[in-house]
Amino acid sequence: MAIQTQLITAQEFEQMKFDDAHVELVRGEIIEMTPAGGNHGEIALAIGALIRTFVTQHQLGKTYAAETGFILSHNPDTVRAPDVGFIVAARARSYESFVDGTPDLAVEVVSPGDSHEEVQQKVLDYLNAGTKMIWIIQPRTRTITVHRSLKDVYTLTEDDALDGADVLPGFSVPVQDIFK
Numbered sequence: 001m002a003i004q005t006q007l008i009t010a011q012e013f014e015q016m017k018f019d020d021a022h023v024e025l026v027r028g029e030i031i032e033m034t035p036a037g038g039n040h041g042e043i044a045l046a047i048g049a050l051i052r053t054f055v056t057q058h059q060l061g062k063t064y065a066a067e068t069g070f071i072l073s074h075n076p077d078t079v080r081a082p083d084v085g086f087i088v089a090a091r092a093r094s095y096e097s098f099v100d101g102t103p104d105l106a107v108e109v110v111s112p113g114d115s116h117e118e119v120q121q122k123v124l125d126y127l128n129a130g131t132k133m134i135w136i137i138q139p140r141t142r143t144i145t146v147h148r149s150l151k152d153v154y155t156l157t158e159d160d161a162l163d164g165a166d167v168l169p170g171f172s173v174p175v176q177d178i179f180k
Contacts, residue, residue: 001048003025003055003100007027007028007029007046007076007077007146008025008029008062008077009028009074009077010025010069010071010077010079010098010100013025013030013077013079013100014069014079014097016030018147020069020164022034022036022066022081022099024069024078024079024080025069025077025078025079026078026080026121026125027059027073027076027077027078028078029076031044034111034113036109037065037111039139040083040109040111040139041071043137043179044066044084044107044109045082045179046177046178046180047084047107047109047110047135047137047178048065048083048084048107048168050065050171050173050177050178051063051084051086051105051107051171053092054164054171055086055168055173058090058145058170059089060086060089060168061087061089061090061091061092061104061111061137062085062086062087062089062092062170063085063086064082064084064085064086064099064103066081066082066084067081068085068098068099069081069098069099070082070085070098070099070101070102070103070106070119070129071098071100071101072102072125072126072128072129073100073128073129074122078125078129079098080106080122080125080126082106082107082108082126083107083109083137084105084106084107085099085103085105085106085107086103086104086168087099087101087103087104087145088104088173089169090145091104101129101130101171102126102129102130102131103131104131104133104167105127105131105132105133105134105135105167106122106126106131106133106134106135107134107137107153108122108134108135108136108137108138109137110138110139112145119136122134123136123147126147127147127150132148132166132167133146133164133165133167134146134147135147137178139179142157142175142176142179143155143156143158143175144156144175144178146162148165153154156175157175158174158175158176158179159175159176160174160175161173162174
């Protein structure tokens with residue numbers, strides 16, 4: 001006999017208390033994430049600071065830090081919290097609760113405990129919701145994989161420069177600077 005799981009909504013999820021746990025809502029189910037390590041935090045802060053500075057200087061929109069929930073889908077609801085999120089000015093507004101919609105850019109720093117399948121599911125969730133660009137930062141290999149669609153995917157090494165293309169026009173940083 002199968003056990004029916006009670007799915008919850010983004011609104012119900014937002015009202016719950018999790019103390020210091022990092023959780024996301026994936027297709028109506030709460031998924032607990034392992035807290036990030038020091039290296040992860042340094043890299044996430046480095047790329048987040050670079051993006052925020054650039055976005056602020058050029059008035060391109062709003063930048064969001066880790067723990068900001070983005071409602072990517074409804075029925076069942078999915079709420080993801082990228083390490084860095086960016087929304088272009090035309091769509092940006094203030095949110096008291098979760099951002100109801102997708103970031104134009106989502107940045108995920110891969111933790112040692114993240115499986116390939118978990119990372120790929122996040123990429124699929126963002127792409128299916130309409131995210132225009134996803135940067136997957138791999139600290140172990142010191143690479144960044146850029147996803148624009150399922151077919152437009154490429155990986156950068158420390159010898160390359162990461163650019164914002166049409167999502168963050170004019171943004172460019174040497175990949176090696178992100179890992180310093």
